[in-house]
Amino acid sequence: MLNNITLGRFFPGNSFIHKLDPRVKILLMIVLLFTVFLSANYLSLFVNFFAIMLFVSLTKINLKTYLKSMKFILFIVLFTGMLNIFYAKGTAIFKLGVFVITDEGFNNSIFVSMRLIMLILVSSLLTFTTSPTSLTYAIERLIRPLAKFKIKTHELAMMMTIALRFIPTLLEETDKIIDAQKSRGANLETGNILNRIKSFVPVLVPLFVSSFRRAYDLALAMECRCYKGGEGRTCMKILRIGSNDIWAILIVFGLLVFVLIINSLFPAVRL
Amino acid sequence: MAKIEIQDLTYIYSEGTPAAKKALSNINLCIKKNEFIGIIGRTGSGKSTFAKHLNALLKPTEGKVILDGKDIWDEPKEIRNVRFKVGMVFQYPEHQLFEETVYKDIAFGPSNMGLPKDEIEKKVYMACEFINLDFDLLYKSPFELSGGEKRKVAIAGVIAMDPEVLILDEPTAGFDPKSKEQLLYQLHCYYKNRGKTVILISHNMDDIAKYSDRIIVLDNGNLVMLDSPKRVFSQIDLLKSIGLEPPQITSIMQALKEEFPDLSDEILSVDEAVEALSNFVKNR
Numbered sequence: 001m002l003n004n005i006t007l008g009r010f011f012p013g014n015s016f017i018h019k020l021d022p023r024v025k026i027l028l029m030i031v032l033l034f035t036v037f038l039s040a041n042y043l044s045l046f047v048n049f050f051a052i053m054l055f056v057s058l059t060k061i062n063l064k065t066y067l068k069s070m071k072f073i074l075f076i077v078l079f080t081g082m083l084n085i086f087y088a089k090g091t092a093i094f095k096l097g098v099f100v101i102t103d104e105g106f107n108n109s110i111f112v113s114m115r116l117i118m119l120i121l122v123s124s125l126l127t128f129t130t131s132p133t134s135l136t137y138a139i140e141r142l143i144r145p146l147a148k149f150k151i152k153t154h155e156l157a158m159m160m161t162i163a164l165r166f167i168p169t170l171l172e173e174t175d176k177i178i179d180a181q182k183s184r185g186a187n188l189e190t191g192n193i194l195n196r197i198k199s200f201v202p203v204l205v206p207l208f209v210s211s212f213r214r215a216y217d218l219a220l221a222m223e224c225r226c227y228k229g230g231e232g233r234t235c236m237k238i239l240r241i242g243s244n245d246i247w248a249i250l251i252v253f254g255l256l257v258f259v260l261i262i263n264s265l266f267p268a269v270r271l
Numbered sequence: 272m273a274k275i276e277i278q279d280l281t282y283i284y285s286e287g288t289p290a291a292k293k294a295l296s297n298i299n300l301c302i303k304k305n306e307f308i309g310i311i312g313r314t315g316s317g318k319s320t321f322a323k324h325l326n327a328l329l330k331p332t333e334g335k336v337i338l339d340g341k342d343i344w345d346e347p348k349e350i351r352n353v354r355f356k357v358g359m360v361f362q363y364p365e366h367q368l369f370e371e372t373v374y375k376d377i378a379f380g381p382s383n384m385g386l387p388k389d390e391i392e393k394k395v396y397m398a399c400e401f402i403n404l405d406f407d408l409l410y411k412s413p414f415e416l417s418g419g420e421k422r423k424v425a426i427a428g429v430i431a432m433d434p435e436v437l438i439l440d441e442p443t444a445g446f447d448p449k450s451k452e453q454l455l456y457q458l459h460c461y462y463k464n465r466g467k468t469v470i471l472i473s474h475n476m477d478d479i480a481k482y483s484d485r486i487i488v489l490d491n492g493n494l495v496m497l498d499s500p501k502r503v504f505s506q507i508d509l510l511k512s513i514g515l516e517p518p519q520i521t522s523i524m525q526a527l528k529e530e531f532p533d534l535s536d537e538i539l540s541v542d543e544a545v546e547a548l549s550n551f552v553k554n555r
Contacts (some may be wrong), residue, residue, distance in 0.1 A: 173366075179328050180367040183359040184428060185351050200492030202379065205369035209414065 009069075011128050015060045016244060018129045022138035024245045028252045029126045035256045036118045040268035044259045045114055051255050052121050059129050069124050070117065077116045084109035107269045132164035134237070141239065154230025162218070170211065177206045274436060274468050275302040275325060275357075276489070280333035282320055282492075286332060290293040291543040294320045295492045298334070301469070302436075307462045308501075309483035310472045313514040318472045319362075325470070326357040338481070355384050358434030362441045364425035368413040373404075373424050376413050380432040398431035401457060418452055426454070437461060455482060470517050479517040480504060480539040488515070501537040521542050 012018075015103050017025075032244070033053070039045045056066060070077075085105045094101040140157030178188065181202045188199055282295040295317045302308055310318050323329040324336050327343050327350045335342050338383055343353045358380075361367070370376035377398055381391045399406060402423045408416065413424055427441065439458065443451040459482055462469040473479050479486060480500045488496040488503060490513040496503050504510070504517040507525060516522065520541055528536040538544050 176361065177367055179323070180359075180361045180364065182324055182328060183354055183361070184367075184380040184432070185354055186379075187351065187383070202367075202369045206367050209369075210366055 009127065010131050011061050012131070013060055013129065015058055015129070017055065017059045017125065017248075019244060020248055021241055021245045022130050022134040023141055023239060024241065024248060025126055025130055026135075026138055026142065027153075029122055029246060031252050031256060032122045033119065035252075035259050036115055036122065038256075038263065039259050040263045041266050042269060043266055044262040045111065047258060047262065048255070049114065049118060052118055052125070052230070055125055056121060056267065059125065061128055066121060066124055067129070069128075070120050073116070073120055077113045080116070081109040081113040084112050101153070111269070126154065133161060136161040137235070137237070138239070154233070158230075166211075166214070169214070174203065174207055174208055177203050204270050272299040272302040272466050273337075274306070274339065276337040277301070277324075277334070278337065280321075280324060280336065281333040282324065282329060283332045284320075293492055295324075298494045300487065300494060300497050302468060304435075304463065305466045305467060306468050307348070307482055307484045308468070308470045309479035309486040310470060310489065311474070311476065311479055311486060311515060312489035312495075316489040316513075318489055319440055319501060320492075321487075321489065322359065322440060322470065322472060325438060327353045328359070328360045355380075355432050356434055357436040357438065358429040358432050360426050360429050360437070360439040360442055361445065363422075364429075364442075365421035366416065366464075367425060367428075368421060371412060372410050373413050373416070374409040377428045377431050380428055381433070384432060394431045395427075395434060398432075401430055401461070401469070402427045403453065403457065414523075419446065422446070423454075425438040434467070436470065438472070440472045441474065442471070443473070453479075458482070476504070476516060477520075480518045480521070488513070490514075499538055504539060505537055522555040 020028075034050075036048055056063065065144050085101055085108070086099060087105065089102065089104065091103045092100050093103050093106065130138075136157045139160065140153055143151075143153045171222070182188065186199060186202050188196070188203070191199065277298055277300050280295055280298040281293070284294050285525065298321070302351075303344065310321065312318050324331060327336070330344060335344075337343070338353060338356065343350070347372045347476065349550065368376050375394060376392050381394045386394070395409075396406070398404075404420070404423050404427055408420065408424075413421060414440045416424065429437065434500075437458070442458075443454055446454065455478055458469050461467050471479065471482065483500055485497060486500055486503045487494065488510075495509070495513060496506065504521050507517060507522075510517060517525070518539055520543075521536070521538055524534065524538040524544055524547070525536045528534045531551070535547050538547055
């Protein structure tokens with residue numbers, strides 16, 4: 001039941017994007033998000049979308065997987081799109097009773113929806129192609145300068161790794177507990193909201209208990225292997241920026257510059 | 272009369288995705304009322320998946336599960352009644368405890384059935400007695416108990432629903448020999464004295480051989496055999512080919528038979544072996 005969520009999952013592969021340095025990937029994702037929000041007219045929006053779809057196809061992960069990750073957010077996209085189309089003031093282009101679609105409203109809803117979709121695509125691009133461990137390792141390296149302000153960067157990254165590592169385990173556990181309580185006649189599917197929340201107590205309590213048990217076991221196991229935090233710790237994989245990474249940086253920054261040029265050449269859409 | 276009838280049961284995990292996997296294929300069998308059934312098969316052979324179909328936790332991809340002459344999926348709204356009739360104890364059931372007191376936890380099943388209060392109380396005490404649980408523990412928190420006691424509470428929670436069919440998935444995993452023997456004996460009583468059907472999934476062939484009337488052998492989602500322990504465990508080559516072994520004493524007797532062809536090899540317990548061997552020695 002809970003195995004169908006693809007948002008935020010990692011799909012192992014061997015593509016150009018998979019092999020990029022995770023630090024580079026994180027930073028480039030941020031740059032890409034900027035270009036998405038900087039695009040001010042249809043042409044730059046389209047160029048952006050085209051580029052992102054190109055990156056998506058480079059990952060060699062089925063497009064369906066990306067669409068699946070959007071399933072939950074598609075509702076929000078549609079909802080905000082609808083709100084924007086009706087609730088903007090401006091020159092009317094379509095009228096039906098109380099419903100008035102304005103020029104601005106139309107543009108606005110397209111821009112908002114497209115930006116949301118691209119946002120999800122870009123973040124999926126990162127999480128689909130980067131294993132949780134290299135992701136946290138990259139974050140650890142990126143926030144290392146903060147150690148100067150007495151922030152325990154290694155511990156933060158370790159906590160993130162552990163949290164990510166246990167998501168599938170806990171999902172599996174939840175499935176098992178739900179089955180067990182259903183076998184005892186727990187009614188989890190019907191009833192009003194209050195009853196439904198109440199009926200999840202038999203699932204949540206055992207889940208909490210087992211999370212604590214797992215945390216305790218893990219802490220013990222780490223201590224048995226003499227784990228004592230980041231000081232003096234070396235890494236098995238050393239991140240290096242290669243020629244692929246430089247290409248990726250050039251392409252993404254090229255896109256940024258291109259979008260900025262289009263923005264300055266053509267008038268911005270009224271929002 | 273058949274208590275449970277399985278017709279052409281096929282189950283495919285995550286159907287329609289690239290990860291689709293056939294877990295059960297085309298299983299046909301009948302389980303009688305008041306029968307002790309053992310299910311064996313190596314890890315991943317589909318034992319648990321099969322069991323989950325019996326109390327409607329999984330819906331067959333194809334085929335039917337018929338309980339008391341009625342397809343359990345005919346009325347999806349009545350599915351909870353199936354679960355009250357067919358009780359299921361999962362692996363490590365102690366992980367499902369959640370109430371403040373042991374009493375409340377055991378009463379969870381019966382109160383979901385909508386029974387009146389005095390009836391619930393009766394069932395809780397009955398279940399405790401059955402599983403040999405100290406009444407003093409009833410008003411403690413389940414999280415204060417030892418591992419073995421927790422397991423007992425969890426099993427009592429299913430017994431308290433008084434199911435007509437009781438399924439247990441590896442209930443004795445991690446038990447010491449004495450508690451294991453006790454629990455199996457109690458299950459035997461549940462079947463013998465109260466006329467219920469018990470289905471036991473286990474990797475311990477000695478236990479299965481000792482208690483079952485019939486044994487279901489699964490391999491890779493297929494039904495390989497459904498027969499009496501004697502017949503199942505005499506098929507030594509077939510068992511070995513699907514990664515199973517007969518009980519130790521049976522293996523010994525089968526090895527002896529190769530030396531002394533007069534000996535019987537359909538032997539499942541130490542007592543039977545002693546008898547057979549002493550007879551053999553006397554007659555020489």
